[in-house]
Amino acid sequence: MINVHMARAFYGIVMREFLRFFQQRARFFSALVRPLIWLLVFSAGWRQTQGLAPYPPYETYIPYEVYMIPGLCAMIQLFNGMQSSLSMIYDREMGSMRVLLTTPLPRWFILLSRLMASVAVSILQVYAFLGIAFLFTYFEVLDLDIDPIGYLTVLPALIVSGFMLGALGMALSSTVKQLENFAGVMNFVIFPMFFISSALFPLWRIKDLSYAFYQFCQYNPFTYAVELIRFALHGQYYGLGALVVCSTALIAFTVAVYSYDPARGMQAQPKGAKRAG
């Protein structure tokens, strides 16, 4: 009986996330326009300067835009993860989270459902982007050359990477007291995470340019999310990437559940105020 309740509640939370997403059309279009600008503008400019030697998972020389696709997929999920966290803070301040938290459901389940709903939305955005990329290839605007099977094999990678990025955003949002503060936090998270990673340049090239920068990239879990997606798009499995992404996701989610305080933003909470666990 309780499982039926949980299944319905999970469906409700996912349904609400999708309804809100489609209501906020600007969010959908900006989620698509951002990676498309990167793909069309930046890749066109940089392909002339970037010679990409064969390096796993690629077996031949590839155009730069092919290299960019996994990084842009991860970028969509990164932005969505942060957007979803922002919406959680908004919900907390506006009181919508209280409606969720006063239902007879465990708190971990509520947060997990919110996270999975956000992952589902991010996957929808990634597939919309990949669909447009497919059309670019079909109409010979760009030569992206994604194996059709890659559209399927990338799904598990997108689920775990979306989960990791959403959980990181959730953990961050748990520590932020006010909505206004989160915009600043986002800037300090999104841009370093994206730029100090293998999203735009392969690690071997970064290593050639700066060893210190390469080390930073190696300690960035976003790098592993990008590489996991890259390998999966080519029908290959990247074990280390999966391990890092799954571990980071679990740690971040545990931190989020442990530190989530529904009373934040509700009223001034002096230090030492107790909260429900």
Add this chain to the structure above:
Amino acid sequence: MKQDGQPNVPAISIENVSYYYGSRQALNDVSLQVKTGQFTALLGANGAGKSTLFSLITRLFDTAIGEILIDGKSFKTSGSDALAPLGVVFQQTTLDLDLTVWQNLKYFSLLRGMGSKLTTRRIEETLTELEMFERVHELVRDLNGGHRRRVEIARALLHEPKLLLLDEPTVGLDIQTRRVIVNHVHDLANSGKIAVLWTTHLMDEIKDQDHLIVLDGGKIIEDGQVNDVLMRVGAETIEAAFESLVKGEKERLS
């Protein structure tokens, strides 16, 4: 989804609850009971501890000292399951403005584990009672404050709760809307199927037959039927009784 409850068990029983914000005590040994068929007004000035008590009852804060039993179930032993018989209307609007009335209620019904047919029937019933059914497909953003409040009450009643908890639900509403909402909730309590705990600082919302609890400085200073309280205090109005009680408490403490 109707909460049948146990016979003779209060819809809510609060036993010796204290709560601290750091070193400041917000609630001091609070005990009270609310029974089915009863409209209980929790009256107190700003800062009296009403919202803290409300947050404890809804489990937004943890009850470290004392115990809260909802329909006989404690958070300590039943966890979030104890929230099942509770319908809640928060002081602040908690509806999703970007969704329609229907979508908001449907979302809530799923959170409560309600099936599709039951949801449809209950949405129709609760909204019709509150004269809001014709607006079911409108975006909440397009509704005025009074109508949003009605939708929130409909939402809180959707799963047929045993206890309806309202935290200053009429704040910011015009007199006519306030009257409609106050009367509707009184009617619900009088139907004998539900217990109502209504926190307020507006005394004209309380009727003579209501159960009145006065909270001051985190402590309950009066608990009884309104007429009995008036007789005990020797006041003609609730306002006069409230002032006398608060003044008496201050004198006692000084």
